[in-house]
Amino acid sequence: MRQRIAVVGGGPAGLTFARVLHRHDHPVTVLERDPAPDARPPGGTLDLHEKLGQLALDKAGVLAEFHALSRPEGQAMRILDTDGTVLRDWRPRPGERANPEIDRGQLRDLLLGPLAVQWGRGVAEVVPGTRDGVLVRFADGGEETFDLVVGADGAWSRVRPAASSATPHYTGVTLVETSLDDVDTRHPDLARLIGDGSVAVYGVNRALVAQRNSGGHVKVYAQFRAPLDWHLGLDPADAEAVRARLLSLFDGWADPALDLLRRGGAFVHRPLYVLPVSHTWAHVLGVTLLGDAAHLMPPLGVGANLAMLEGAELAEAVVAAPGPGDLDEAVRAFEERMWARAGRWATITAAGLERLVSPDPTDALALFDEIQAS
Numbered sequence: 001m002r003q004r005i006a007v008v009g010g011g012p013a014g015l016t017f018a019r020v021l022h023r024h025d026h027p028v029t030v031l032e033r034d035p036a037p038d039a040r041p042p043g044g045t046l047d048l049h050e051k052l053g054q055l056a057l058d059k060a061g062v063l064a065e066f067h068a069l070s071r072p073e074g075q076a077m078r079i080l081d082t083d084g085t086v087l088r089d090w091r092p093r094p095g096e097r098a099n100p101e102i103d104r105g106q107l108r109d110l111l112l113g114p115l116a117v118q119w120g121r122g123v124a125e126v127v128p129g130t131r132d133g134v135l136v137r138f139a140d141g142g143e144e145t146f147d148l149v150v151g152a153d154g155a156w157s158r159v160r161p162a163a164s165s166a167t168p169h170y171t172g173v174t175l176v177e178t179s180l181d182d183v184d185t186r187h188p189d190l191a192r193l194i195g196d197g198s199v200a201v202y203g204v205n206r207a208l209v210a211q212r213n214s215g216g217h218v219k220v221y222a223q224f225r226a227p228l229d230w231h232l233g234l235d236p237a238d239a240e241a242v243r244a245r246l247l248s249l250f251d252g253w254a255d256p257a258l259d260l261l262r263r264g265g266a267f268v269h270r271p272l273y274v275l276p277v278s279h280t281w282a283h284v285l286g287v288t289l290l291g292d293a294a295h296l297m298p299p300l301g302v303g304a305n306l307a308m309l310e311g312a313e314l315a316e317a318v319v320a321a322p323g324p325g326d327l328d329e330a331v332r333a334f335e336e337r338m339w340a341r342a343g344r345w346a347t348i349t350a351a352g353l354e355r356l357v358s359p360d361p362t363d364a365l366a367l368f369d370e371i372q373a374s
């Protein structure tokens with residue numbers, strides 16, 4: 001008899017897990033809180049690494065479709081100092097496919113494909129060890145039981161408490177996001193500055209990063225060290241008030257950088273939280289975690305990649321488990337592997353955040369050079 005498997009969360013981790021199971025004709029229930037795929041803006045662009053996210057897409061059988069949609073030219077990176085001087089202007093070689101970019105919405109639709117996601121099914125709580133398996137309690141009061149519940153429900157996971165008491169803590173760095181539309185026509189000067197990929201400006205404890213998405217859309221991220229209540233007294237919905245506060249934080253920077261903030265639309269506040277580096281837990285029968293739910297780390301270009309590879313690997317482990325009694329062993333072995341790899345990346349990204357938003361802006365430049373050289 002096939003095991004009853006549920007994955008909570010339809011982000012990169014959950015969808016990759018479900019898509020690989022689907023490829024192997026293994027049934028899975030996908031429970032997603034959002035009422036519909038387009039219920040909220042999908043977010044910015046993701047670079048998917050050859051040995052992480054792209055490997056997962058290969059396991060899901062959609063790598064060729066990814067290559068057709070992705071933007072290898074989006075790997076380009078320009079770095080400026082706060083006076084506007086170009087310090088680095090890196091472009092990928094023709095055919096370079098190490099880390100092509102894809103819009104999150106495109107990636108979601110690619111993974112969704114034939115999957116039958118249960119939308120609007122927010123999970124409130126997961127209770128392992130009941131007579132009939134793992135009980136899932138829904139936000140609407142409903143209940144259902146499964147043999148394996150996979151928590152792929154992100155930073156503020158409702159599944160995680162069933163396995164671990166860890167909670168995310170604030171890194172001291174806040175990110176405020178804004179965006180520009182139709183940049184090539186409406187802001188040609190900024191379009192030239194950003195180029196095909198990203199532009200980053202590093203100052204003392206501050207950074208401004210702009211990333212081109214498809215269709216002339218650009219996401220701008222202001223990053224700075226600040227207490228969590230830095231916006232005290234500000235109405236977050238008052239874009240002009242937030243803009244004025246941000247411009248005062250970046251006071252003295254050259255115009256091209258500040259124009260990214262001056263011309264942006266609404267602002268979204270994203271304080272950066274992380275789980276403890278090398279977060280593990282005592283194995284729980286019938287429950288496991290993937291992606292940000294397992295190892296939330298600073299957004300330095302690996303979170304979605306790891307989430308997807310873990311989703312693919314766990315699905316393959318489930319498929320390879322010869323009988324119902326073998327599933328638990330397969331999950332245990334998967335967790336050991338995930339913890340080791342995620343722990344290495346959590347250490348790297350924690351150190352990376354210290355260097356990217358640093359009292360000494362040359363730290364960020366040195367980090368960029370090290371990555372390019374490796």
Ligand SMILES: Cc1cc2nc3c(=O)[nH]c(=O)nc-3n(C[C@H](O)[C@H](O)[C@H](O)COP(=O)(O)OP(=O)(O)OC[C@H]3O[C@@H](n4cnc5c(N)ncnc54)[C@H](O)[C@@H]3O)c2cc1C
Nearest residue numbers: 009011012013033123153154291292299301302303304305
């Ligand atoms: C600004 C920024 C830029 C980033 N850039 C990159 C990048 O370039 N490359 C990269 O690899 N990573 C990047 N990351 C990190 C990446 O976004 C995350 O690591 C990745 O989204 C984690 O995927 P996930 O599936 O684990 O969780 P999520 O993407 O958070 O998905 C979780 C899903 O679960 C659903 N959910 C939540 N709670 C419940 C519930 N109770 N019941 C049911 N469903 C629920 C949510 O609606 C969501 O759909 C970036 C992050 C940020 C903030």
